[in-house]
Amino acid sequence: MQGKIRRVVTGHDAQGRAVVLEDGHAPNVRHDPSRPGYYLTQLWLTPAAPAPIGNGPDPTLGPVTLTPPAQGTVVRIIEFPPAGQELRDVDADAARQAFAMFGGDHALTGHGDAPKRHPFMHRTETIDYAIVLEGEITMLLDESEVALKAGEVLIQRGTNHAWTNRTDAPARVLFVLVDGKFDPAIAAHP
Numbered sequence: 001m002q003g004k005i006r007r008v009v010t011g012h013d014a015q016g017r018a019v020v021l022e023d024g025h026a027p028n029v030r031h032d033p034s035r036p037g038y039y040l041t042q043l044w045l046t047p048a049a050p051a052p053i054g055n056g057p058d059p060t061l062g063p064v065t066l067t068p069p070a071q072g073t074v075v076r077i078i079e080f081p082p083a084g085q086e087l088r089d090v091d092a093d094a095a096r097q098a099f100a101m102f103g104g105d106h107a108l109t110g111h112g113d114a115p116k117r118h119p120f121m122h123r124t125e126t127i128d129y130a131i132v133l134e135g136e137i138t139m140l141l142d143e144s145e146v147a148l149k150a151g152e153v154l155i156q157r158g159t160n161h162a163w164t165n166r167t168d169a170p171a172r173v174l175f176v177l178v179d180g181k182f183d184p185a186i187a188a189h190p
Helices: 092-100
Strands: 006-012 018-025 028-031 039-042 073-080 126-134 136-140 145-149 153-157 162-164 171-179
Touching: 006 145, 073 162, 126 136, 126 145, 136 171, 145 153
Parallel strands: 006 153
Antiparallel strands: 006 018, 028 039, 073 171, 126 153, 126 171, 136 145, 136 162
């Protein structure tokens, strides 16, 4: 591998549409010659968000929400079944009910006048790190898509998106969501 990790970074075009801005090996790799086979690959960085560090109670025992708390993070693993199973009988109402289970129905964008690509299209004011652990998953954006395989990483920056598994096997993805704030130019495009 030698530090060669595929990294996909999303963003917005001049019209505010979700797009892939970068797709290639993460460029910032450090190798320690005194440790053969050791490579540190810097995938992304956010400059702020002090988190309390202590021995408090397990915060995962509370309600599950789509987004992290204000100035916080959430780490989760989602298992996606093959799309044939995933989207059976899913319409806009079913998508709203599914997202309402974790207070996220407000984030859905697959409704209204404009036709959307997937009933679970959504947008959150977060930076999301997605690391494919097993299988293959496809991220749909407004007018494009990108397939990711095990070991590949996506940096999702508040873009409108949905996930679909177009294979015959389950996909397992680790997500880290970081609370964020849209740049005013990005916020102007829902």
